Amino acid sequence: MHRTADRVGRRAILDVVVTVLSALGVGILLVQFGGASPLGSAAAVISGLTLVAVGVLNIVRRRPLFSTPADRVTLSRAVLGGGCATVVVLALLGVVPPRSWWLLLLAAPAVLLDAVDGAVARRTGTASEPGSRLDMETDAALLVVFSIPLAMVLGPWVLAVGLMRYVFVAASRFRPALRAPLDYSRFRRIVAAVQSVAMVVALVPVVPVPVATVVVAVALLLLTISFARDVVTLERRSRSH
Known part of the structure; x- marks a missing residue:
């Protein structure tokens, strides 16, 4: 049993190392074509590593330490997102x-x-709460990255798409009712998917x-409605209790 746990832990560490090295390699490759100054290139690479760190920390904080095939897919998304951050x-x-392009x-x-x-998580029977959290954190980080270049073109209002989840999390620190878990919502999942697309x-x-x-305006409207529904639901549940 201990051998199995050690093997799983070593696999998780390997996934973390591969993810960080991949993100570093992608960042260095991108700045080679960018033509930025050495300082600017370093800042671009570090920004990509910062996004990847969100996923890596999710893995290394797990006790016991483990990673799944689905986590590896999500970490691959984080590496791509890190490259996006470098380009941004x-x-x-x-x-x-x-x-x-x-x-x-x-x-x-x-x-x-x-x-x-x-x-992959469902097919391999490895769905887990930490895995879902890793997926959600990666989604949120990607939206922030995507919203920045669009804000440069369309206007600063686009940043609301990337920042809304973080505003909700910040508000939950002051409003305990917002910390309660939410029931599954197909509408919420569809809206979340619409944002990235x-x-x-x-x-x-x-x-x-x-x-x-x-x-983007339609996506933001749907996101606002989704968050508003969740806030109303949580507040009503808190009052009923």
Whole structure:
């Protein structure tokens, strides 16, 4: 039994190391084509590693230490997201346009793989609370990354898409009712999926800005409705108790 636990733990550590090294390699490769200054390149690579750190910390904090096939898919998404963060920093530095094919090349598979990790978890019978949390944290981090270049093109209001979950979490620190678990909601899951897809569509360089604006605005409206429903549900449940 101890041997099995040790083997699982070693596999988790290997997954963490591979993830970090992959993110570092992707970041270094991207800045080679960016033409940024050494300081700017370093900042771009570090930003990518910061996003990956969100997923890595989720793994290393588990007790007992473990990782699953679905976690590896999610960590792959985190590596792609880290590459997106690197490109976004290069865009902020004016080295590449906010909506670039480099960014789309990384963002599209990162979003598509979101439909894979859950299926892998169910197929392998390895679905877990930490795995779901890893998936959710990766989704949230990706939305923040996607919203920054779009805010540069469409306006700062787009940042609300990426920041809304974090505002909700911050509010829950002051309002205990918001910390209660929520029941499964198909509407919430659909809206969450729509956010990433809408952002990727808006990031396509050839999509006209007015069309991108409408796509993201509709996604933001749906997200606002979803969060509002959850807040009302939690508040009503708190009062009834």
